[in-house]
Amino acid sequence: MLTGLSLIFGMAGFMGIEHYHPIDAFYMTVTTIATVGFGEIHPFSLAGRLFVSFYILYNLVVVAYLVSVMSSFIFDGELRKIYKMIRTDHEIKRFSGHVIVCGFGRNGRRAYQELRANGVRVVVIEMNQELMKRHSEGQTGEDYDGDGVAGGSIFTVFGDATADIVLQQAGVERASSLITTLPKDADNVFVALSARALNPRLRIIARASLKTSESKLLSAGADSVVMPDEIGGSHMANLVVRPEVIRFLDLISGLSADKLRLEEMTFEQLRRDLRGRSIRELDVRSVTGATIIGLRQAAGSLLVSPPVDYVPAPGDVLLLLGSEEQIETFEVRFRQL
Missing domain, CATH: 1.10.287.70 (Helix Hairpins)
Incomplete structure (x- = not known):
C-alpha cells in the first residue's frame, strides 16, 4: 500500500x-x-x-x-508463525473423527489432556494466542501418532467458536464430538446450535454455570450438559458422608496416584471367535484381571453387573474396570485386530 x-x-x-x-x-x-x-x-x-x-x-x-x-x-519468527498456521490448517483439513474443544480454560485444558492421554486427536478453538503459546511451550515431545506438528504443538484454530467459519476451519463437519467450555453459557448455547446445524451427527458436550442453562443447551442440540461447580460441591459433600466411595471414584477418574481405568468395548470390536459366548465363557476376570461392571444393551438399557449367563449381542457395549495393565491385556486378548 x-x-x-x-x-x-x-x-x-x-x-x-x-x-x-x-x-x-x-x-x-x-x-x-x-x-x-x-x-x-x-x-x-x-x-x-x-x-x-x-x-x-x-x-x-x-x-x-x-x-x-x-x-x-x-x-522475530513471524514468518515461522505464519507457516505454522498454514501447515496446521492444512493438517486439520485431513482430520476425520476428531474431537473439537472450544475454549482452553481450566475445563477445556483438562478435557484436552484427558483426550490426548487416551490417544484421541483433538483440535482446540481459542481466541487467546498468548494462552496457547504458554501451554505449548510447557509441552515436551507430544505428537499426534506421527501426523502432528513436532515439539508438542497443539492443533489450534484461533478465533471465536460461535462463528460458523471458525467451526468449519476446525473441521466440524468431519468431527465425531465437540466439547464447548466457554465461560459464558450463552456462548455455549450458540456453539451447540451452530455445530448441530453444521453436523447433525456430532456428539456435543457443553459446560454450564447455571442450572437454568441446562434446558437451553439441550434444546440447542447438546447431547450432554456438565456443570463443574455443581459437581464440585457434590463431590466435597460426599467426601464427608461417604469418603470411601469418593476415594474409589477418584481412582477411576485419575485423581488418585493409583489410577484405575474404565474402558468400553462394543460387540463389533470383540474378536469374531469369541462372539456368541456368554460372560461366564468369556471369563474376562480370570484371563485379564479386569472386571465387567456393566453392559449397555443395543436397546439402550444398562445392566449393572450383568448376569454371567448373558450372551452379548450385536449393538451391546461391555463396560470394564481394571488397572492400566489389566485393560491393556484385555485389549490384546479380546479386541478384534
Whole structure:
C-alpha cells in the first residue's frame, strides 16, 4: 500500500509540476523510487527539484519501514508463525473423527489432556494466542501418532467458536464430538446450535454455570450438559458422608496416584471367535484381571453387573474396570485386530 501511494504521489507531482506525459511521469517515478539515477527527461524547474528532493526523502523513510517490517518477520519468527498456521490448517483439513474443544480454560485444558492421554486427536478453538503459546511451550515431545506438528504443538484454530467459519476451519463437519467450555453459557448455547446445524451427527458436550442453562443447551442440540461447580460441591459433600466411595471414584477418574481405568468395548470390536459366548465363557476376570461392571444393551438399557449367563449381542457395549495393565491385556486378548 505504501509503495502504491508513493507511485501515485510521484506521478501526480511530475505531471503537475513538470507537466510530464503520464508515461514519462511513471518512468521518472519508478527511477526515483528505485534510485537508479538514469537522469532527467528534461531539466527540472526549481519547484521540481524541491519536489524530487522531498520525494526521495519520503521514499527513504518508506524503504526503511519496509526493511524493519521484513526484519521483524524474519528475526522475530513471524514468518515461522505464519507457516505454522498454514501447515496446521492444512493438517486439520485431513482430520476425520476428531474431537473439537472450544475454549482452553481450566475445563477445556483438562478435557484436552484427558483426550490426548487416551490417544484421541483433538483440535482446540481459542481466541487467546498468548494462552496457547504458554501451554505449548510447557509441552515436551507430544505428537499426534506421527501426523502432528513436532515439539508438542497443539492443533489450534484461533478465533471465536460461535462463528460458523471458525467451526468449519476446525473441521466440524468431519468431527465425531465437540466439547464447548466457554465461560459464558450463552456462548455455549450458540456453539451447540451452530455445530448441530453444521453436523447433525456430532456428539456435543457443553459446560454450564447455571442450572437454568441446562434446558437451553439441550434444546440447542447438546447431547450432554456438565456443570463443574455443581459437581464440585457434590463431590466435597460426599467426601464427608461417604469418603470411601469418593476415594474409589477418584481412582477411576485419575485423581488418585493409583489410577484405575474404565474402558468400553462394543460387540463389533470383540474378536469374531469369541462372539456368541456368554460372560461366564468369556471369563474376562480370570484371563485379564479386569472386571465387567456393566453392559449397555443395543436397546439402550444398562445392566449393572450383568448376569454371567448373558450372551452379548450385536449393538451391546461391555463396560470394564481394571488397572492400566489389566485393560491393556484385555485389549490384546479380546479386541478384534
